[in-house]
Amino acid sequence: xxxxxxxxxxxxxxxxxxxxxxxxxxxxxxxxxxxxxxxxxxxxxxxxxxxxxxxxxxxxxxxxxxxxxxxxxxxxxxxxxxxxxxxxxxxxxxxxxxxxxxxxxxxxxxxxxxxxxxxxxxxxxxxxxxxxxxxxxxxxxxxxxxxxxxxxxxxxxxxxxxxxxxxxxxxxxxxxxxxxxxxxxxxxxxxxxxxxxxxxxxxxxxxxxxxxxxxxxxxxxxxxxxxxxxxxxxxxxxxxxxxxxxxxxxxxxxxxxxxxxxxxxxxxxxxxxxxxxxxxxxxxxxxxxxxxxxxxxx
Numbered sequence: 001x002x003x004x005x006x007x008x009x010x011x012x013x014x015x016x017x018x019x020x021x022x023x024x025x026x027x028x029x030x031x032x033x034x035x036x037x038x039x040x041x042x043x044x045x046x047x048x049x050x051x052x053x054x055x056x057x058x059x060x061x062x063x064x065x066x067x068x069x070x071x072x073x074x075x076x077x078x079x080x081x082x083x084x085x086x087x088x089x090x091x092x093x094x095x096x097x098x099x100x101x102x103x104x105x106x107x108x109x110x111x112x113x114x115x116x117x118x119x120x121x122x123x124x125x126x127x128x129x130x131x132x133x134x135x136x137x138x139x140x141x142x143x144x145x146x147x148x149x150x151x152x153x154x155x156x157x158x159x160x161x162x163x164x165x166x167x168x169x170x171x172x173x174x175x176x177x178x179x180x181x182x183x184x185x186x187x188x189x190x191x192x193x194x195x196x197x198x199x200x201x202x203x204x205x206x207x208x209x210x211x212x213x214x215x216x217x218x219x220x221x222x223x224x225x226x227x228x229x230x231x232x233x234x235x236x237x238x239x240x241x242x243x244x245x246x247x248x249x250x251x252x253x254x255x256x257x258x259x260x261x262x263x264x265x266x267x268x269x270x271x272x273x274x275x276x277x278x279x280x281x282x283x284x285x286x287x288x289x290x291x292x293x294x295x296x297x298x
Contacts (some may be wrong), residue, residue: 001258004147004230004265010273013146014059017280021060024287032287033062034118034279035084035093039077039103040070044236045096052094055276061283064090074103078111085113091287092118094279115292118282126167130175134291136282141173143274144209144230148183153207153228153263160186161202163218163251164211169232173209198222215249220256228263232271 021031034056036049049065056063066080077095084093093116095108109117114124120136128135137145148155160177164170170190177186186207191198193212202208202222210218211232223229233251250267258264265271285291 001261002151002263004151004263004270006143006147006265006270006273009147009150010143010277012150013277014055014280017059017277017284020284025060030089031060031062032091032283033064033089034283035064035066035090037066037068037077037080037093037095039068039072039096040100042098045098049096052276052279055280059280061280070100072100074107077103077108081108081111085111085116090116092116092283094119116286118279118286120172120282121168126172129172132179136285136291137176137278138168138172139278139282140169140211140232140271140275141176142278142281143271144173144232145176145183146278147230147265147271147274148228151263153183155183155207156185158186158206159189159204160207160209161189161191161205162209162211163191163198163202164209164213164232165190165192166211169211170209173211177207177209210251212251214251216251216253218252218257220253220260223257223260225260226262227260229257229261229265230271231265231267234267234272 025031036052038045038049053063053065084090097105099105099108109121110123112122114122117125118136120138125135129137155177162170162174174188174190177184178188189201191201195201199222203224205224205227207228208218208223209230209232213233213235215233215235215237229252231250231252233249235249236246237249239245239247248268254266
């Protein structure tokens with residue numbers, strides 16, 4: 001079994017991004033600028049945004065955090081988004097999810113200018129990705145694909161089972177893995193909460209991507225010998241013995257499954273760091289106008 005070290009891989013990519021930023025600045029350009037909007041006081045969101053801001057500093061990006069109270073109105077949030085859309089000194093921005101219940105997530109997502117949607121959640125970017133046009137690929141699927149590529153994990157002709165069909169991870173990664181690319185060219189089965197005989201399906205999988213948000217869901221009896229397992233899950237589970245009172249759990253029962261795998265990602269330290277790297281890469285693409293040329297970015 002080979003442990004896929006997302007933390008190490010992410011650091012290697014950060015070094016590459018830093019070198020590119022240094023080159024931009026050496027030619028008189030400005031550093032890419034990422035803005036994060038955080039509404040409310042969700043503990044996990046605080047951690048995620050904090051890690052994103054820290055990573056921006058590591059690669060030489062400028063970053064700004066806009067923090068608002070839980071009661072911040074939808075109208076005011078849309079106003080902030082409009083201002084960021086119009087700000088030529090902001091290359092990309094994200095609105096950290098989840099949002100408070102009184103805010104319509106779809107409305108917020110569609111309000112973001114596609115050329116600044118570095119999360120890759122806007123329907124236009126998802127549509128362009130589906131059509132294999134230049135687009136911002138959602139950060140977690142982007143990170144998964146890079147792990148497969150950098151570990152030289154064969155995907156051509158393999159059967160990949162994706163557990164979870166969200167627009168953030170499951171659905172886009174199923175599309176990316178089925179493309180005529182490397183990595184890619186998989187035969188993909190996209191499963192979800194209504195899938196019958198899930199165990200029978202996962203036992204056929206050469207590659208499993210577990211992205212449903214249920215701790216320890218994928219157990220050893222659901223995995224065949226030699227499978228590649230990518231664990232996207234990151235759920236806080238109670239751990240009174242720890243200072244913070246919780247630990248991060250993946251969707252995979254690592255202790256049982258790892259002995260059967262050829263490759264597996266840990267939690268933490270697997271897909272998580274690569275998600276942040278995917279966001280940084282999208283922001284760099286935005287700053288360099290690689291996806292949407294300046295004259296058609298609005």
